[in-house]
Amino acid sequence: MHIHILGICGTFMGSLALLARELGHRVTGSDAGVYPPMSTQLEAQGIALMDGYAPANLEPAPDLVIIGNALSRGNAEVEAVLDRHLPYTSGPQWLQEHVLTRRPVLAVAGTHGKTTTASMLAWLLEHAGLAPGFLIGGVPRNFGVSARLGGAGAPFVIEADEYDTAFFDKRSKFVHYRPDVAVLNNLEFDHADIFDDLAAIERQFHHLVRTVPGRGALIVNAAEPALERVLAQGCWTPVTRFGGVVGERQGDWQVSHEPGETRRFTLHHRDHAPVAIEWSLSGEHNLANAMAAIVAAETQGVSVSAAGRALAEFASPRRRQELRGVVNGIEVIDDFAHHPTAIAFTLTGLRSLAGSGRLLAVIEPRSNTMRLGAMKTRLPESVATADRVYWYQPPNLSWSVHEVSEACRPPSAVFDGIDALINALVSDAEPGDRIVIMSNGSFDGLHERLLEALMQRADAPLS
Incomplete structure (x- = not known):
């Protein structure tokens, strides 16, 4: 069976694609944003990815379309599924019917x-x-x-x-x-x-x-x-x-x-x-x-x-306090924290670790809840255990992060560009510091770009 998945690079839908492939189905999928680790996982399994949503992605017609919850009416590919009367279902329903029984x-x-x-x-x-x-x-x-x-x-x-x-x-x-x-x-x-x-x-x-x-x-x-x-x-x-x-x-x-x-x-x-x-x-x-x-x-x-x-042998999942690299004694840590409570958990946990260096928090308010500003009054308290905080103001955020930054106890700054953010981190970071980058998205490749910039500054190998 040919199964086509809309929103395939989401964490749930991408995992669903792996299960469908393991069951022997031919799996393809489309998404508006393709980035690791999910994209590399899927490509390694021979799953064809299409960048962007378009009716042409449904040619030839798949036997079943699984539609992710990030998709809504008005999406060109969703509309084509409905117009052509293609069989479709949700990811959770497919999972229950074909895997969990x-x-x-x-x-x-x-x-x-x-x-x-x-x-x-x-x-x-x-x-x-x-x-x-x-x-x-x-x-x-x-x-x-x-x-x-x-x-x-x-x-x-x-x-x-x-x-x-x-x-x-x-x-x-x-x-x-x-x-x-x-x-x-x-x-x-x-x-x-x-x-x-x-x-x-x-x-x-x-x-x-x-x-x-x-x-x-x-x-x-x-x-x-x-x-x-x-x-x-x-x-x-x-x-x-x-x-x-x-x-x-x-x-x-x-x-x-x-x-x-x-x-x-x-x-x-x-x-x-x-x-x-x-x-x-x-x-x-x-x-x-x-x-x-x-x-x-x-x-x-x-x-x-x-x-x-x-x-004793457990390793935390990727993007959960994951050490991405160390340059000149400066650690760059990736964390998925997307809610004030999760941010506080991450920073408090890292603060409890041995080491005399500073804890530098880099935060992108990216989740749907964050974008709506429903949690912004809790953000200053969530970063209280950091030594410095670097806020990113995404271009499509409807509220100003500057208000949050001004209410923070640690020294705090706001950046509306990734290059400026990287330059500030490279300038401020010292050996022994931990830089923890918190976002539920790719953050425009910030982790890799920051490590590269730190290496250029220090002329030091990545460990």
Whole structure:
């Protein structure tokens, strides 16, 4: 079958393309913006990419068109699909019908940490020899691909997004997945382009809860009041809670660690002996992600001690505090942070690492929520742990970043051009500094261009 995917370079749709290819289909796709790591992943699998949307991309006519949720009426290729009466569906629906049926599904939901937690969970299952399938909104470095079918009948890990499904299906994506195990990691207001308030998102999470069978499992962050409100709307599945301070009963699972040291921690449960774990990730948010992944893996028979050994070998997904290069002692780090809470998590986690250098934060307000300005009053507080902040003002942003910059506690500046931003960073950075670049897009190749500029300044090799 020839499947053509509209919006193929999005993290979800690109991963879907890999699964369709693995099932033996011929896969093509189109998108308005093609950039790594997804584009390189797809090209390596022999998937033909078409830059831009046009009716000609549908010639010869595919057997099925899968339309991503970034596409809407008025798009030339969407209109051609409708005019020609070509069969079409959404990505989540295709996934449920062709991949998720008749196998255990473990869905990871939450405003933050879905990619990291789903990557952890898939790795814990893999390390235990279960050969899981997965679809993750990033590239887990332990696997090198964002999606695979896995063994026949093996558990399937899915990053469960609350964003809507398609222009013709406004339900959240995750209601299609019908998981046996659902992780509810955290919940706060996001996606201001489609949700009016937090209560609207809570309703969608409750729709997910309604799909989990009574013999399944709900794994819920005990420190999240919004998730308790979700469960209060009705719950028919056993709930296991994680989080909270050891000794102050909140979650069934908790962690303890030395102050400021989150790369060594101990996992506690009333029915288990404490398990000491060492790993490479930092930050309290990643401890919550780890607890969620460990508890979910246990539902598939993975022991806590085995999960702890697997975490010692876990590498965070690409674009999640990913070190892109070091020049003259200056680290350039890539992070997907696209929400004030995520920005604060990233900076606080990096601040906790040993080292005397400064933390330089570079931020592009690019997500739909950011573009609408719904979170701009929270941005100054989110960067409080940085030593300097460099804001990028995209040309299509409807509000001024200067107001945010002026309210920041650390020294802060705004740039409306990438070249000027690079020049400032190259001028300011000193050996020992960490430059963390936060955006949910390609940022016009800033990471590579900055590393090249630093090398030119230092005449030093890239390590």
